[in-house]
Amino acid sequence: MNIIQQLINHQNFTPTEQSINTYILENIHSIAKMSIQQLALATHSSNAAIIRICKKIGYKGYKDFKLALAIELESQKFINHSVDFSTPFYQSENYYEIINDISSLYKETINIVQAQLNINHLERISQLIINSQRIFIFAIGDSRITAMTFINKLMKINIYPILATENYEEIAMAYNMTPHDCAFFMTYNGTNNQFKTCAQILKRKNIPMITITANKNSRLVDYSDICIVIPDMENDYKIGTFYSQISFQFILTVLYSFIYKYDYMHHHQHKKNLDFYIKK
Template sequence: MNLIEELKQTEKFTYNEQLIIEFILAHTERVLHMSIYELATTTNSSTSTIVRLCQKAGNSGFKEFKIKLSRDLEVYYRNIRNIDANMPFNREDSDSMVANKIAQLTEETIYSTQTILTEKDLNQGVDLLLNAKNIMAVGVSNSFIRLTDFQTKLLRINMYIQLVHLQPEQFYLANNATKEDVAIIVSYSGNTAEMVNEAQIFTKRGTPIIAITSNLKSQLAKYATVVYPIPNNEEADFKVSTFSSQIAIEYILNVLYSCIFNRNFEKNYTSLKNTPISILKF
């Protein structure tokens, strides 16, 4: 049993020691940089109480306690797995623990998204984007922000995506599309009314659709020419934020951009290299 787990075995510690332990577990990173006197002052306890606590946990004193705590904290961070996309952290978590859990959620989301991304679909989507007369993109809320970032990236290599900031006006974007164009539609559920309506119009216009969604059986997926699936880990009832879905969407768009860039690497590299950089001179 490592030190962190041992500290959670509250029955072996006195009430005052448990109060100190609560602070240590909630502010572990901070405690590692504190002296025994600082910890005693912060927890309204005494150095002798802290020493007894350390000894009960199998250490000779506070110095050895901190060495083991640092080692076990690193191991604890490395063993964090299967983060809940809806509630990735708990109220009791320290800032450092929150940071580690969000990092782990990011890693797990990207890995899950990458494993369900096929080369066939990727090639088809990149071909559609490169051969399209016009690229149009539709999304709402956070998904629209991801598309805006994708638009900015492509603009730097002389490709332009048509985006409409006002959602009701996206109808005109779809209604003016042709079979020579391509549309990117992003919807986590794939059943958002506005996105399905635009997909219907694009389909009537004969415009190929690249869809990014977590639901392969959704209405959006049925209209799509190519579907890039993302992990379906978020629940509609309650979540801290749409961390997982937005990470996945951004990853897919970054992959598309990178593949497009790589198809004409020298040309795009030169284009970026020749981009003027503003330098503020005093």
């Protein structure tokens, strides 16, 4: 759920907090330019009351809230609001309409995620994958399928990630890792208890961790050295995991491209030689 939805739907605000909340929603595009003192003055409230609101919706304070809101508003510029990411089409639609719906879903998903990407984070993740002795990928369900595609791409350029969750031995895998390895968690909701246990083990062993998730409150975010958090656009009553898997696939494709670019001519020649034998 995004910030604006949280502000609209939150049920536990005090009357003072609700008054501040109403002002924020009515002046949403001005908040990013306001200091906490200016907001307190405009709402006849206090800094403490504003900070309480921020904490109730999952932020450490006003500064974190304001930054996240600015990013969300920027990403909203790319969103076609006719797209429903959980139910992108309905039974009453004809096949041509469904094709257009799914096309819009793909385009809007990529636009939203692209607006969130941090080049520095992507570069750091790419370098970590390149420089690690072993890359252990933690992914289950539909995320596992997307992870397998990423693994397949890397194998073609002589990088061999290990799918730690392949035989449900992820805790043993985590325990056997060394600081020369890296762990890569791919989980949309970020609530898997096994992953949490793995992350605790990895943190104690000082093993670098990467996470892609849509849950900014996940403990994996706290444990990870580098994290990509995408907007949570799906609800529990979805037709399929369209948005989440398109998002992950797009991010992983960008990471693969960064890795390929790092030693472009070598990878290009290697793949060319490989393709020669595959096509024989």
